[in-house]
Amino acid sequence: GENLLDTGAHFYDVYRCADGEYVSIGSIEPQFYAELLVRTGLDGDEQFAAQMDASQWPALKARLNDVFATKTRDEWCDLMEGTDVCFAPVLRMSEAAVHPHNVVRHTFVELDGVTQPAPAPRFSRTAPVVSGPPAHPGQHTSAVLADWGIDADRVAELIRTGAAVDA
Known part of the structure; x- marks a missing residue:
């Protein structure tokens, strides 16, 4: 991509980690971007100061590729979860169903031995009903x-x- 929201921007993309797993970053707003730089150890790097300078995005993306390759996905989760970095681990289906975020929100249901996404949208006073197996x-x-x-x-x-x- 070459644009802000099509993975052209270094702060809106998916990065491979040391263990071959991935993390997704979407730190568009300045305060979230600043926190991303802190968590990646790049907060003092002048090259990252001009966040919206698209001419610098390829070089900055290359740097972030190198940075994210230094830790496993779980290590990045430990550093970023609970912060203002717009971040998420990229999960396999088997991981997504048991991830604490999804468990608390009842994002998945099991029907006839098949784990599947729960019906959406989910409202607080109207429980969704799965009409049948996939x-x-x-x-x-x-x-x-x-x-x-x-x-x-x-x-x-x-x-x-x-x-x-x-x-």
């Missing part, structure tokens, strides 16, 4: 592709070649 892979492939205007011969070809799955 579809099995390929359960509705033909119908969905037909709804998208793909003719039956093309659907059959996609299934035959393995580009689509039909249960």
Whole structure:
């Protein structure tokens, strides 16, 4: 990306950590950006002073790549969680379902042995209801592709070649 919100900005991107896991940063506002610099040890670095100078973003992103590669995702979480850095660990589905943030908010539910995102939105006085288990892979492939205007011969070809799955 080259723009503010398409990963062009060094302060709005995903970075790989020392353990191969990732963290997501979205410290757009100056106070959040300042805290990001403190937590990464870059608060005294003049190169990072001009946050919105897009001509500097590639170089600053390269520096942040190097910085985030020095610690594991969990070490970054220990440094940043509970601060004003707009930050989140990038989680696998199995991790997301048991992450304390999501557990407290009842973000996931289990139905028939399948953990899945809970219905949204969630309101304090109206509990959402899961209407049934999630579809099995390929359960509705033909119908969905037909709804998208793909003719039956093309659907059959996609299934035959393995580009689509039909249960």
